Amino acid sequence: MKRRRLLKRAAGVGATVTLLLAALTSCSGAASGKAPSITAPEVFYLRPVGDKSGPRDKDPFHFSADDGKTHTGVRGPADHTLTVDVLPGAKSAVALREGGTCTGSSTHVTCEVRSDYDSRSDGGVSLVAAKGSKPGDAAVVRYTYADRSGKKVTARTKAVVGEPVVEVLTAKSLGGVRPGAELSRPIVVRNTGEVPVRGLVLKIGLEQMEFEKRYANCRYPSFYKGHITVCEFPDLRIAPGQTVTIQPALRLRAPRTKMYASFSSEARPLDMGPENGGAMAGGDHGDGPALRPESTTAEKGTYAKGGGWTNVVLDTHADYSVSDVNLYGDPGTKRTFKLTVRNNGLADAGATEQLVFSPPLGMEMVKQPMQEYDEDSYEPSCENGAFVYTCDIKALEPGETQTFTFTMRLGDPGEGTLTLRDKKPTQDWYVGDRDPDPSNDKAVITVHPDD
The missing domain is CATH 2.60.40.680 (Immunoglobulin-like)
Incomplete structure (x- = not known):
């Protein structure tokens, strides 16, 4: 069905519990899908007590459980059990907050749930930083799900107090650019959060422009016809307050017969998991040199949380x-x-x-x-x-x-x-x-x- 076209570059997402979602782990008793299963984040970050700042566009905490049975679309009674525990040894870092049909304490909560439980729609347990915790404190949270027959499955997530906050040096606009010229733009990233960035994902998007050079450690998903690249740096660590510059500088080709173009420079911690449910997956690597991060002093300019777009005005008419x-x-x-x-x-x-x-x-x-x-x-x-x-x-x-x-x-x-x-x-x-x-x-x- 045809729809109105809406240009949408950025949208803020708010959540009571501000969490960073990591790669999801799904634990199931059988590959056939007929055993109970839990899908939960492998790692997520919590705001320190009383602190409501943090990174932009955070995904709210989410997990789900399923008994593996075929459902007809009519939801059954809440006759399955979900138990959430903060494991011993880290209780001072994370506290549980129950909701919906859940009851318990700050370290142990039990919920009566339906066979296809989803925390987004059904509510339940949320996680917050415990009183007295400090950035860097971590805890392991265990989920146990049991169906009507007593079959159980478990999954675990690591909760970390504090968040890495990635900011990217951006320019709102560039003017006087000659049509067809090559633009050389450095990518500068800093961490203004409370805990280190552990792995970095860099995404560059183009409108009316082309990549002059395609880099060896970047993927170019075919669905976007060469106008988006995703570069991953799994071994990169950016300490709180540290700045890195991605070398060599990004090389882009301006259009010859357009007056306006734009490009985006966006970055996020790698352990936030795949963006948009993995929509940026796949793509061939470039045949140029590999991009490499280098620790640098912070450059002057405007930094945007998560990055942003730069508008290019060509010197034409x-x-x-x-x-x-x-x-x-x-x-x-x-x-x-x-x-x-x-x-x-x-x-x-x-x-x-x-x-x-x-x-x-x-x-x-x-x-x-x-x-x-x-x-x-x-x-x-x-x-x-x-x-x-x-x-x-x-x-x-x-x-x-x-x-x-x-x-x-x-x-x-x-x-x-x-x-x-x-x-x-x-x-x-x-x-x-x-x-x-x-x-x-x-x-x-x-x-x-x-x-």
Whole structure:
């Protein structure tokens, strides 16, 4: 089903218990899936007592249990047992907090659960740093799940007080970049958290740009057609307060016929587990040199938790033009006509322009251009206010046109106007299309008497 396209680069996630999810471990009694199983994080991090700061976009703590039986979609009674224990020797680091149908103490909780328990939807046990704990303290938490027949399975996770907080040196925008030029950008990462970063994942994403060099220890997932790379440094340790620079500097190629491009530099601890459920898995390694982290002094600039996007404004322009339209007929005559916008180049400026159509007085709308926003669902392509139609122009390659088709009843002879204009800027780096020839940004639509 077709849907509206939404550009979405970042979304914050909040959770009462702020945890970093690591690689998941699934413990099961049989590969057939007919034995009970638990899926739980292998490692997660807890905020110290009273501290609500931490890394951006944290995944909330999550685990699930299943008895392995075939379920019909109708959930049965809560006749399975889930037990959570803080193992001896580390009780001063982590405390259990029960909820839902769970009861117990800060170190031992028992829950009566259904056969397909999920902590996200069913609630239950959460973990918090124990009073008196300090960053670096750790505990092992054990889960025991039993089905109706008494079959049991266990899983364990390591809980660590404090979090590694990865920040990446970013620039909001780069201007004056020559079309087709090579950009060399260093990747600088620092840890502002309370505990060390143990392994690092670096993800670079490109829009309208290309990788000039593909690195040997980075993967290029085929689904993203070479516009995303994932680089892993499993042996890297970044102590709290330490900064590292990834060498050599990242080499990117700017587009030749675009006005705007962007790239992202994002980093996260490796033990947070696969991003987006493993969507970035796979891909061939590059044939260039291997990237290597080097400890450095902190560079001046803006650091963003987890990283962010940099917008690139190319030193080029687009020349949009609109042409006169002549209509002939007596008042009341129905006419269908096209308003055509053309990009004369040099570059594609993206969806930065609008066509403002003010019809001659006396015209009456019969049919206006429509666009499909969902399957078999349509809406007008142009906004109408006070009988002035404002039409968003899509991204046009040099030489490409876009046409808006109207059907209207003519009034008395007269003139209307067609005007091209930049959209209102939404960011301070936005420069519109830098149209070098404003004379062709205006035209007239004229109603002539029928001879």
